[in-house]
Amino acid sequence: MATIAKPLETLKKAHQNLASYQYEIKPVDKGYANRTLHINLEDYSIQEQPVTQQMKDLFTGGRGFALWLLWKAINDNTQWNDPENALVIANGPIGGLTAYPGLGKSTVVTLSPLTKSVIDSNVGGYFGPYLKFSGFDAIDIQGKAPEDVFGEVIIVIDGDSGAVSIETAPLEDVDSHLLANQLAEHYGDGKRGKYGVSTVTAGMAAEHINYACLNFSWYDVRRQEMRLKQAGRGGTGRVFRDKGIKGIVVKFNGLKGDVNNPVDMFMIRQAGKRINREISDLDDKQNQMRKVGTAHLVEIMDHFDLLPVHNFRYGAHPEHSKIDSSVWHEQFTQGINDACWAGCTMSCSHGVDGFALQTGPYKGQKVLVDGPEYENVSGLGSNIGVFDPLAVIEMNFYCDTYGVDTISFANCVAFVMECWQYGILDAEKTGGLDLTWGNADSALEILHQMARGEGFGITVGQGTRYMKHYFAKEFGGDAAFLNDIAMETKGLEISEYMTKESIAQQGGYGLALKGGQHDEAWLIFMDQVNKQLPTLEDKAEALHYFPMWRTWFSVHGLCKLPWNDILPENNAKTDEPHKVPEHVENYTWLYEGLTGKKVTPDDLLAQSERVYNFQRVFNLRVGFGTREHDVVPYRAMGPVTTDEYESRQERYDGQLKDILGLDPESMSLEEKMATLREHRYAQYAEMTDTVYKRRGWNNNGIPTVEKLKALGIDLPEVVEVVQRA
Numbered sequence: 001m002a003t004i005a006k007p008l009e010t011l012k013k014a015h016q017n018l019a020s021y022q023y024e025i026k027p028v029d030k031g032y033a034n035r036t037l038h039i040n041l042e043d044y045s046i047q048e049q050p051v052t053q054q055m056k057d058l059f060t061g062g063r064g065f066a067l068w069l070l071w072k073a074i075n076d077n078t079q080w081n082d083p084e085n086a087l088v089i090a091n092g093p094i095g096g097l098t099a100y101p102g103l104g105k106s107t108v109v110t111l112s113p114l115t116k117s118v119i120d121s122n123v124g125g126y127f128g129p130y131l132k133f134s135g136f137d138a139i140d141i142q143g144k145a146p147e148d149v150f151g152e153v154i155i156v157i158d159g160d161s162g163a164v165s166i167e168t169a170p171l172e173d174v175d176s177h178l179l180a181n182q183l184a185e186h187y188g189d190g191k192r193g194k195y196g197v198s199t200v201t202a203g204m205a206a207e208h209i210n211y212a213c214l215n216f217s218w219y220d221v222r223r224q225e226m227r228l229k230q231a232g233r234g235g236t237g238r239v240f241r242d243k244g245i246k247g248i249v250v251k252f253n254g255l256k257g258d259v260n261n262p263v264d265m266f267m268i269r270q271a272g273k274r275i276n277r278e279i280s281d282l283d284d285k286q287n288q289m290r291k292v293g294t295a296h297l298v299e300i301m302d303h304f305d306l307l308p309v310h311n312f313r314y315g316a317h318p319e320h321s322k323i324d325s326s327v328w329h330e331q332f333t334q335g336i337n338d339a340c341w342a343g344c345t346m347s348c349s350h351g352v353d354g355f356a357l358q359t360g361p362y363k364g365q366k367v368l369v370d371g372p373e374y375e376n377v378s379g380l381g382s383n384i385g386v387f388d389p390l391a392v393i394e395m396n397f398y399c400d401t402y403g404v405d406t407i408s409f410a411n412c413v414a415f416v417m418e419c420w421q422y423g424i425l426d427a428e429k430t431g432g433l434d435l436t437w438g439n440a441d442s443a444l445e446i447l448h449q450m451a452r453g454e455g456f457g458i459t460v461g462q463g464t465r466y467m468k469h470y471f472a473k474e475f476g477g478d479a480a481f482l483n484d485i486a487m488e489t490k491g492l493e494i495s496e497y498m499t500k501e502s503i504a505q506q507g508g509y510g511l512a513l514k515g516g517q518h519d520e521a522w523l524i525f526m527d528q529v530n531k532q533l534p535t536l537e538d539k540a541e542a543l544h545y546f547p548m549w550r551t552w553f554s555v556h557g558l559c560k561l562p563w564n565d566i567l568p569e570n571n572a573k574t575d576e577p578h579k580v581p582e583h584v585e586n587y588t589w590l591y592e593g594l595t596g597k598k599v600t601p602d603d604l605l606a607q608s609e610r611v612y613n614f615q616r617v618f619n620l621r622v623g624f625g626t627r628e629h630d631v632v633p634y635r636a637m638g639p640v641t642t643d644e645y646e647s648r649q650e651r652y653d654g655q656l657k658d659i660l661g662l663d664p665e666s667m668s669l670e671e672k673m674a675t676l677r678e679h680r681y682a683q684y685a686e687m688t689d690t691v692y693k694r695r696g697w698n699n700n701g702i703p704t705v706e707k708l709k710a711l712g713i714d715l716p717e718v719v720e721v722v723q724r725a
Contacts, residue, residue, distance in 0.1 A: 006171060008185055016168040018149070019044035023135060025162040031093030031260050031594045032056070036069065037136040037164065039155060041243055042083060042143035046164050051137055058713055061137060062092030063120050063554040064611040066109035067618060069140045070118070071717075076621060080111040080239060083143045087239050089131070089200070089248075090138035094590050095557020096129035097343075098257045099265075099272035101279065102559030104129050104341020106216060112234040112514075113242075114210040114408070114463050115491035117624040118615060119234030119514050122554050124340035124349070125216030125227075126198035129557075130252040133259050134159025145244030151207075153245050154183070159252035160190055169246055175203040175451075176215040177367060177401040180226040183249050184219065190253035194226065195219045200248040202237035202403035205450040209461025211408035211493070212237030215400060218340050220351075227349065228370050229340050232405040233517055234492060241403075255342060260594060267593035271586040276345045279566050283346070287565050291334060292325045293348040294374035299324040301378065304529055305648075306498045308383040310437055311414035312487055312635050313644050315498040319387040323377050327389045346562055352393055359444050360398060361451075372396040372406075378496040379410025384417055385437035395444060402451045408463060411493035413443050415464045418485055424477040430456045465491040484634040490515035490624065499636045501651075502528040503687050504539040510632040510684070511543060511691060513615050519560065520547040526578055540690035549579075551608035552587075563587075610711045613695075613703045614718065620702060621721045627701040630688060637680040645673055652676055700725075 026033070038047045051065070059068050066088040073086035088109045097103045106128030112119035131139060134157050145153040152168040172182045179201045188194035199217045206212035214237045215228040231237075258265055283290050298320060301307035305315035321327075332350040339347040352369040372380070372392055380395045381387060399406045413435075419425045420435035427434065433442045433456055449457025459467065468482040487494050492515025499505040505528070508521030523542050526532045533539045553560045568582045575581070584601050592598050619625030638652075639645040645652055646669075653664040656672060660679060664672055692699060696707035702725050708714040 006173075006182070008182075011169070011171050011182060012186060014169075014171045016149075017165055018153070018168065019046055019166040021046035021164040023048055023162050023164065025135060025159070028096075028132060028259060028261050030263060030596070031096075032061070033132050033135050033137045035136050036065070037139040037157070039139065039141045039164075039166070040143040041141065041145045041153065041166070041245075044166050046166065048136070058610055059614070060093070060555045060607045060611065062090050062095070062557050063107040063109065063122075063551070064607075064614070065138045066090040066107055066120070066140075067118070067611065067615055069138060070109050070111070071618060071621075073140060073142055074111065078111060078622075080113040080116065080235070081242050085111045085239065086140045086142050087236065087243065088138055088140040089127070090557075091128035091132040092555055092557025093260075094594055096132055096260050097262070097268060097590070097594070098341075099269045099343060100562075100586070100590060101272075101275060101339075101344040101346045102341070102562040103557065104344065105554070105557045105559050106131075106231070107554045107557070108214060108231040108236045110236055110239045111622065112236075112491075113238045114235040114465075115515055115624075117490060117514070117622055118618050119236065119492075120554065120615070121213075121231040121233040121236055122519070123214070123216045123231035124218070124229035124559065126218045126341065127200055127216045127248075127250055129255075129341065130159065130198050130250040131157065133252045133254065134250055135162070139248075141243060141245070143243065150244035151241070151246060154247045154249060155245070156187065157248075157250045159250065160196075160254070172246065174246065175401040176201040176228055176403060177397075179247055180215065180217040180228060183247055184217065184226050187249050187251050190251065192253050192255075195221065196253040196255075197249060197251050199226070199250075200240075201246070202240045203401050203451065204403070205447070205461070206237035206241040206403035208453040208458055209404065209450050210235050210238055210463050210466070211405040211412075211461070212241065212403045213405045214240055215403065220338075223351070223353070223368060225368055227340070227351065227368070228400055229349070230400065230405070232407065234514060235405075237403040257343070262594040263596035264593040267589050271589040271593070275562060275566070275583065275586055278568055279345050279562075282569065283566055286567060288325070289346050289348045289561065289565055290338075292328045292332065293350050295328040295350070295372065295377050296325040297374040298377055301497070305501075306524060306528070308378055308414075308496050308498055310385055311383060311411075311418045311485060312498060313418075313641065314647060315500075317382055317387070320382060322387040323381045323389050323392060328372075328377075331389060331393065341559075344559075344562075346566070348561060355393055355397065357397065358390075358394060359441075360448050367397060369393050369397040370400060375496050376406045376410075379407055380443075383410050383414045383496060384443060386440045386443070387438070388440060391440035391444070395440070395447065398444065398447045398451075402447060404447065404450060407495055408493040409447070410496070411487045412460045412464055412467070413446060415467060415486055416460060419471060419477065419482075422481075424471055424475055424482075429475060463491060464488045464493055481640070484640045486633055487635060488516060489632050490629050492516050494632070494636065497524050499524065499632070500638055503683055504533050504542055506632050506636055506684060507539065507543045507687055507691060509636060510630050511688070512547070513612070513619060516632070520550055522546075532578060536687055536690045539687055540694045543687075543691045544694045545579075545605075548605050548608045548612055551612050552604050555607055555611055606711075610713050613707065613711055614713050616697075616701075616703055617708075617718050617721050620725050625701065626725070627688065627699070630701055632684070634677065637684060638676055639673060642669055642673070645669065645676075
């Protein structure tokens with residue numbers, strides 16, 4: 001297992017205190033600490049700021065608070081690496097309860113180095129709840145550390161004594177699997193030791209690449225080691241390191257089930273009792289979240305032609321069984337404590353114990369690897385042609401400890417491997433790397449180059465949007481082809497699901513506020529497999545409802561998995577089984593139990609819709625948020641290459657005949673592909689129009705002033721942005 005090689009006392013003695021701040025410890029009130037913590041590293045200032053009633057009414061908490069704090073911090077011209085760009089981490093009012101599963105999430109919001117727009121990324125671990133219980137609903141950090149301490153700064157929030165300090169930690173390691181343990185060992189001096197500490201860190205690669213992630217920690221009592229969860233999307237770790245931060249520590253030893261001080265704990269426990277019984281009785285029959293988690297999806301996706309293979313060209317592979325759930329059953333070493341927040345009975349934080357690394361700076365060491373989950377297995381596995389589970393685990397480990405988003409990394413490697421196949425890249429251009437499909441050694445070497453800040457790995461670390469332009473300009477690649485195969489929207493690499501036959505899921509990626517992430521609208525099964533969305537209006541309704549509903553989780557600090565990964569036995573018999581109405585009712589109980597306010601599902605959706613539309617306007621403010629950015633690459637719609645068409649020729653020929661009334665026998669392959677492309681672009685455009693109308697946006701994707709007024713977010717500065725556009 002990971003060890004702390006440097007003596008703790010040596011590390012402690014090297015620390016220097018740069019600033020300190022004492023604050024009054026106050027109890028949380030109905031889920032709110034009612035303060036935020038502001039830190040500016042330019043002058044080491046530390047301030048607490050009140051949470052106003054307007055903030056609660058309009059933005060609720062979590063992602064809403066974080067967006068509002070970032071909105072106030074920047075100006076219209078702020079770039080991601082400007083000092084005024086704020087890195088904001090927020091919890092949510094329901095988050096921190098322990099009687100219901102999945103209530104320990106945080107949301108990170110900042111301007112993204114990858115997308116150049118607003119990014120939000122949610123993450124597990126104990127940090128968010130501990131931050132709230134220590135006295136703050138959010139922390140926002142501006143400025144950059146001075147040169148003499150740059151890269152060494154840590155922020156320590158001691159919720160036991162009511163103290164915040166800015167310190168240096170010059171001797172600690174940077175890579176997260178070491179640093180999280182070192183910081184927990186240093187500050188875990190309360191009655192619960194390391195269990196009372198959670199940290200935020202980012203590894204060596206975060207200094208060099210645009211899609212660096214942040215690692216949030218929690219203490220695994222059984223393994224006696226800090227585990228890591230990732231705020232993966234959009235480069236939050238790059239902003240963290242650009243500000244000169246090495247780590248953030250929060251310490252809180254008073255964890256109990258009622259620290260949120262809810263109005264009616266009985267109602268909360270009733271909701272928890274109902275779902276915990278379902279998890280206990282039904283999980284093993286349904287998705288086995290407690291045994292393999294989301295990795296159970298590999299064989300399901302392959303069966304339905306949805307597993308990304310070779311940069312999303314294909315949806316199935318004969319070797320998929322080498323990385324399916326049966327493999328992870330054997331690799332994962334589960335226990336009853338494998339949950340990234342207290343009281344979560346789903347316990348889906350799977351880990352591989354004692355994994356012997358074969359490459360890199362930790363070669364020969366045995367480490368604990370968190371995961372892999374489905375996105376990692378399919379991305380680091382089938383999408384780059386690797387069907388060796390040990391290679392997938394090794395890449396998973398190094399992505400985590402170096403601070404590399406696995407989804408973006410996987411798609412970037414898949415992109416350059418396809419460029420290699422078509423002769424756009426060669427060994428001279430890659431510095432000697434062989435990027436043949438399935439070359440795990442080269443993929444790992446790219447990771448190590450990212451951490452070292454050298455070689456072709458730095459190019460790969462800039463993202464597919466950067467590379468498609470760079471390869472066209474510098475290497476003479478066909479710009480149209482590169483644009484077709486670069487699997488990103490808004491600059492964010494898309495999640496690992498094939499979407500060629502699901503217009504709704506194409507919209508789920510293309511219309512998502514931050515780019516191609518599945519946390520807004522995972523509609524692939526509803527649309528393609530279960531055929532529950534037959535019309536464009538049905539798809540538009542789903543592309544309205546589910547982003548609004550799923551936003552609610554990040555507003556309150558919750559995990560989405562307990563909502564729909566375990567289903568009540570009678571769910572299929574309900575009027576709207578895709579919404580899991582019993583679980584939605586659970587969330588109304590949680591909110592009422594916390595606040596004393598009786599709510600309906602529509603009331604919860606209204607909270608989300610305000611935040612969602614505000615974020616759309618925020619995108620507009622920083623130069624995005626219009627129709628031209630709500631697109632997907634053509635590979636997400638249909639076949640780019642002739643071999644893609646031919647691999648599904650019966651399907652595509654049938655569509656030309658049945659939908660368009662054409663005779664495919666009389667057409668050349670090129671004519672069939674061009675006709676199919678024209679049809680699918682037209683479908684996507686029509687769907688986009690329908691979604692905009694349903695959301696109350698104009699034809700360019702901008703929320704109308706009337707919509708802002710109806711939602712109550714017609715603040716003068718918000719309306720001004722819309723009117724300017």
